Amino acid sequence: MTQSENPGALHAAPPPPHVRDASGHLDTDFVTRVEEALDTRDAAVVRELAGNLHEADMGDLLEMLREDDRVLLIQLLGEEFDFAALTETEEPVRAQVLDALPDGDVVEGIGELESDDAVYLLEDMEQEEQEKILAQLPNVDQVQIKRALEFPEDSAGRIVQTDFIAVPPFWTVGQVIDHLRSSKDLPDSFYELYVVDPGFRLLGAVALDRLLRTKRSRKISKIMEETRHSVLVTDDQEDVARLFERYNLVSVAVTDTSERLVGIVTVDDIVDVIQEEAEEDMLAMAGVGDEEISDSVLEIARSRISWLSVNVFTAIFAAFVISIFSATIEQMVALAVLMPIVASMGGNSGTQTMAVTVRAIATQELNRRNILRVLRRELLVGIINGVGLGVLIGAIAGGWFLNPELGVVIGSAVLINSICAGLFGLLVPMGLEKIGVDPAIASSVFVTTITDVVGFFTFLFLAAWWFGLPF
Amino acid sequence: MTQSENPGALHAAPPPPHVRDASGHLDTDFVTRVEEALDTRDAAVVRELAGNLHEADMGDLLEMLREDDRVLLIQLLGEEFDFAALTETEEPVRAQVLDALPDGDVVEGIGELESDDAVYLLEDMEQEEQEKILAQLPNVDQVQIKRALEFPEDSAGRIVQTDFIAVPPFWTVGQVIDHLRSSKDLPDSFYELYVVDPGFRLLGAVALDRLLRTKRSRKISKIMEETRHSVLVTDDQEDVARLFERYNLVSVAVTDTSERLVGIVTVDDIVDVIQEEAEEDMLAMAGVGDEEISDSVLEIARSRISWLSVNVFTAIFAAFVISIFSATIEQMVALAVLMPIVASMGGNSGTQTMAVTVRAIATQELNRRNILRVLRRELLVGIINGVGLGVLIGAIAGGWFLNPELGVVIGSAVLINSICAGLFGLLVPMGLEKIGVDPAIASSVFVTTITDVVGFFTFLFLAAWWFGLPF
Numbered sequence: 029m030t031q032s033e034n035p036g037a038l039h040a041a042p043p044p045p046h047v048r049d050a051s052g053h054l055d056t057d058f059v060t061r062v063e064e065a066l067d068t069r070d071a072a073v074v075r076e077l078a079g080n081l082h083e084a085d086m087g088d089l090l091e092m093l094r095e096d097d098r099v100l101l102i103q104l105l106g107e108e109f110d111f112a113a114l115t116e117t118e119e120p121v122r123a124q125v126l127d128a129l130p131d132g133d134v135v136e137g138i139g140e141l142e143s144d145d146a147v148y149l150l151e152d153m154e155q156e157e158q159e160k161i162l163a164q165l166p167n168v169d170q171v172q173i174k175r176a177l178e179f180p181e182d183s184a185g186r187i188v189q190t191d192f193i194a195v196p197p198f199w200t201v202g203q204v205i206d207h208l209r210s211s212k213d214l215p216d217s218f219y220e221l222y223v224v225d226p227g228f229r230l231l232g233a234v235a236l237d238r239l240l241r242t243k244r245s246r247k248i249s250k251i252m253e254e255t256r257h258s259v260l261v262t263d264d265q266e267d268v269a270r271l272f273e274r275y276n277l278v279s280v281a282v283t284d285t286s287e288r289l290v291g292i293v294t295v296d297d298i299v300d301v302i303q304e305e306a307e308e309d310m311l312a313m314a315g316v317g318d319e320e321i322s323d324s325v326l327e328i329a330r331s332r333i334s335w336l337s338v339n340v341f342t343a344i345f346a347a348f349v350i351s352i353f354s355a356t357i358e359q360m361v362a363l364a365v366l367m368p369i370v371a372s373m374g375g376n377s378g379t380q381t382m383a384v385t386v387r388a389i390a391t392q393e394l395n396r397r398n399i400l401r402v403l404r405r406e407l408l409v410g411i412i413n414g415v416g417l418g419v420l421i422g423a424i425a426g427g428w429f430l431n432p433e434l435g436v437v438i439g440s441a442v443l444i445n446s447i448c449a450g451l452f453g454l455l456v457p458m459g460l461e462k463i464g465v466d467p468a469i470a471s472s473v474f475v476t477t478i479t480d481v482v483g484f485f486t487f488l489f490l491a492a493w494w495f496g497l498p499f
Numbered sequence: 500m501t502q503s504e505n506p507g508a509l510h511a512a513p514p515p516p517h518v519r520d521a522s523g524h525l526d527t528d529f530v531t532r533v534e535e536a537l538d539t540r541d542a543a544v545v546r547e548l549a550g551n552l553h554e555a556d557m558g559d560l561l562e563m564l565r566e567d568d569r570v571l572l573i574q575l576l577g578e579e580f581d582f583a584a585l586t587e588t589e590e591p592v593r594a595q596v597l598d599a600l601p602d603g604d605v606v607e608g609i610g611e612l613e614s615d616d617a618v619y620l621l622e623d624m625e626q627e628e629q630e631k632i633l634a635q636l637p638n639v640d641q642v643q644i645k646r647a648l649e650f651p652e653d654s655a656g657r658i659v660q661t662d663f664i665a666v667p668p669f670w671t672v673g674q675v676i677d678h679l680r681s682s683k684d685l686p687d688s689f690y691e692l693y694v695v696d697p698g699f700r701l702l703g704a705v706a707l708d709r710l711l712r713t714k715r716s717r718k719i720s721k722i723m724e725e726t727r728h729s730v731l732v733t734d735d736q737e738d739v740a741r742l743f744e745r746y747n748l749v750s751v752a753v754t755d756t757s758e759r760l761v762g763i764v765t766v767d768d769i770v771d772v773i774q775e776e777a778e779e780d781m782l783a784m785a786g787v788g789d790e791e792i793s794d795s796v797l798e799i800a801r802s803r804i805s806w807l808s809v810n811v812f813t814a815i816f817a818a819f820v821i822s823i824f825s826a827t828i829e830q831m832v833a834l835a836v837l838m839p840i841v842a843s844m845g846g847n848s849g850t851q852t853m854a855v856t857v858r859a860i861a862t863q864e865l866n867r868r869n870i871l872r873v874l875r876r877e878l879l880v881g882i883i884n885g886v887g888l889g890v891l892i893g894a895i896a897g898g899w900f901l902n903p904e905l906g907v908v909i910g911s912a913v914l915i916n917s918i919c920a921g922l923f924g925l926l927v928p929m930g931l932e933k934i935g936v937d938p939a940i941a942s943s944v945f946v947t948t949i950t951d952v953v954g955f956f957t958f959l960f961l962a963a964w965w966f967g968l969p970f
Binding site: 051052056082205209217236241242267272273276295300303307309310311313315316325326332333335336337339343346351357358365369372373376377382393405408413416417420424480 | 522524553556676679680685688690708710711712713741743744746747767769770771774777778784785790796797799806807808810815817822825828833835839840842847848850851853855863876880883892895
């Protein structure tokens with residue numbers, strides 16, 4: 029591959045201007061034209077339209093086509109189709125295409141990918157299929173990919189890129205530049221060089237701008253940074269992401285436990301990790317698991333019902349608390365009308381505190397040194413807002429039922445529930461984190477159950493006591 | 500500044516190993532030692548401990564210190580304190596420090612920052628203070644910063660870095676390298692060079708790895724990429740982030756409306772944009788605005804109560820729907836016990852669909868081409884899960900009150916509410932997006948109000964009708 033043909037994956041030629049509309053979506057006219065060309069199996073037009081697409085645009089295009097058109101497009105494009113585009117589609121689209129294509133095409137396509145992309149395509153395949161593809165890959169790729177697949181799913185080892193440039197410390201800047209100019213087998217793009225000893229142990233790194241600023245005669249050992257951030261293959265991807273964020277990194281060296289350099293992780297993969305992490309937290313808090321917009325109805329129904337089933341039992345528990353006060357409600361049906369207000373206000377306050385806490389835990393802003401201050405703050409916020417809302421709701425309820433005492437009762441219940449909401453909105457996620465459960469997933473069910481139960485109980489109990497009703 | 504003193508902001512020397520503990524938090528022992536040194540005003544020890552900290556570590560350290568210790572630390576460090584650390588703290592800490600430091604120190608510190616960092620520190624200051632600081636900065640900085648501050652708050656212009664390297668297209672690779680080796684006034688770190696005409700119009704860009712692979716005699720115009728992604732100063736930061744994600748960029752040129760190059764945006768700032776964006780969506784869905792863990796009690800109470808106040812009125816609306824059926828409940832108090840179950844199940848289903856939809860809108864995965872498919876899917880999921888949960892809840896309720904007919908009624912209400920939840924969980928955020936309201940902020944209140952009202956009404960109405968009760 030000559031240089032002019034290969035400007036580098038991270039700097040690939042941009043898409044033709046008509047590919048996306050102003051809002052950033054793939055242009056509908058463009059997709060229609062591709063579809064028409066596919067209908068008539070016009071390979072020349074297909075290549076002209078889609079032959080030069082960036083992998084991200086190709087990925088979006090595949091998602092928008094019908095299933096059989098996807099395979100047709102890839103086959104008509106032939107060698108011009110870059111399998112990296114499949115790393116940019118959602119999982120079901122990727123699975124469908126890899127399933128439908130002949131094995132030979134898949135082996136060839138995966139063989140041309142960088143190691144992290146190859147791992148990405150292979151890791152979701154079924155065991156048998158994966159082994160069949162792997163067995164047909166060149167030996168060196170096979171070994172690298174198999175090793176990466178052995179690392180835990182969210183470890184740095186899974187997104188490691190094994191294409192990188194390593195040089196010995198005794199080379200001069202001039203030697204390195206000459207090597208880069210003459211070598212044919214360089215990574216598509218790179219931002220730094222790594223310095224290793226003969227045993228391939230990581231000694232340091234040199235950023236390219238540093239290399240360019242330095243005189244040819246200077247030794248690499250003089251300009252390398254010795255103690256750079258490096259990560260272990262087994263490190264969690266989210267921890268690696270924290271490192272990139274904190275120190276504004278663009279790439280980082282990945283070593284094995286004996287300090288040997290095995291590859292690098294680049295910021296483009298980290299951007300995906302950060303994106304997915306925040307998304308997971310948000311969906312988890314809403315009781316949604318790992319779900320894609322393209323998943324099937326049954327997959328989605330199954331994944332969502334697990335959370336809803338938990339909720340059946342917490343809702344019945346809350347109903348049981350109400351049933352204790354059946355006799356009370358029979359005497360004063362206004363209580364049944366008003367009680368959801370108390371529970372709902374508490375649920376909303378609790379969700380607010382919980383969301384802030386889950387996020388602060390994820391970004392490590394909450395720690396032992398500030399926990400007491402935050403707890404005090406949540407209690408105060410609970411009291412202030414509880415008083416404000418209690419007075420408002422009490423006034424409305426008292427006026428509505430022409431019963432000021434009922435206003436006092438509901439106002440007090442709102443205040444008490446608001447304080448509980450602040451307290452448990454903070455303590456539940458922190459407690460779950462402490463015992464090793466993801467607070468984003470489990471907090472919501474506990475917090476809303478607590479605010480429902482406390483809300484119903486406080487309001488009905490206070491009313492029964494104040495008005496001397498039976499229960 | 501010589502090269503050996505300045506390895507570049509993106510490649511700064513790593514922190515001493517003892518600064519952070521295994522979980523990534525700042526080490527408590529380290530903080531205590533800094534505090535002790537500050538107590539005794541021992542400048543030598545303070546410098547030894549904190550003089551060489553990365554700006555991110557320094558930012559965290561400042562957050563953990565008492566207010567007066569922060570100022571003391573900065574003054575004892577003197578020239579060794581890099582004001583960039585203040586871009587890494589939360590807003591209230593930054594405001595407190597900038598307020599407490601003498602103006603002269605602030606002017607000097609800001610004067611040494613890159614333009615995007617300087618803007619970051621100045622943009623939150625009060626008008627008067629901002630103008631006072633600006634007036635004391637060197638003229639060229641003043642003009643650049645003032646221009647950046649005129650751009651809308653979330654535009655690319657606010658995070659633009661005006662330190663970059665521009666070369667004419669007729670230079671050779673050799674000339675460029677010689678220029679980089681001899682020039683004293685280079686950015687701290689950079690990943691590509693920009694090619695401009697004499698009027699500073701952007702012609703293209705050259706990645707550093709490309710430059711290093713190319714022979715000295717080759718002209719820049721031959722290796723530059725002409726039609727690179729570039730953004731306008733006025734473009735929204737989130738759109739710029741989409742571009743970085745989609746095409747795996749590390750930096751991008753920013754032009755004004757007449758295509759003149761005004762600066763660059765780098766991926767480290769984009770990582771922050773992506774992080775903040777996902778966080779905002781998650782917090783907004785939980786009814787929390789722009790809130791930091793370090794905000795004061797009153798600020799937090801005020802920002803949270805606005806959402807809760809809206810909820811007061813939606814909760815009262817739901818209570819009003821219940822009050823229509825007061826006579827029904829009086830006859831059959833089991834309805835009061837069971838009705839929160841129907842509302843709660845609907846609320847949870849609706850929140851699930853809504854969270855997926857809000858996220859799909861944010862990541863542009865939902866569009867005109869797949870909306871009908873997604874709508875059909877949500878309806879089917881609503882029916883499937885509604886039937887499953889309806890049967891489960893109906894069986895439990897029927898058994899509990901020894902009334903199978905009551906089980907049929909509540910099961911039917913759960914099914915109907917589940918379908919509504921899927922429908923409105925999708926349509927509400929899409930409709931809000933259509934009329935230009937952020938769906939993350941406003942969806943939740945609409946969706947849960949709808950599922951509450953539909954849940955209470957369907958259940959109580961079906962029960963009144965089935966059992967022939969008055970209402």
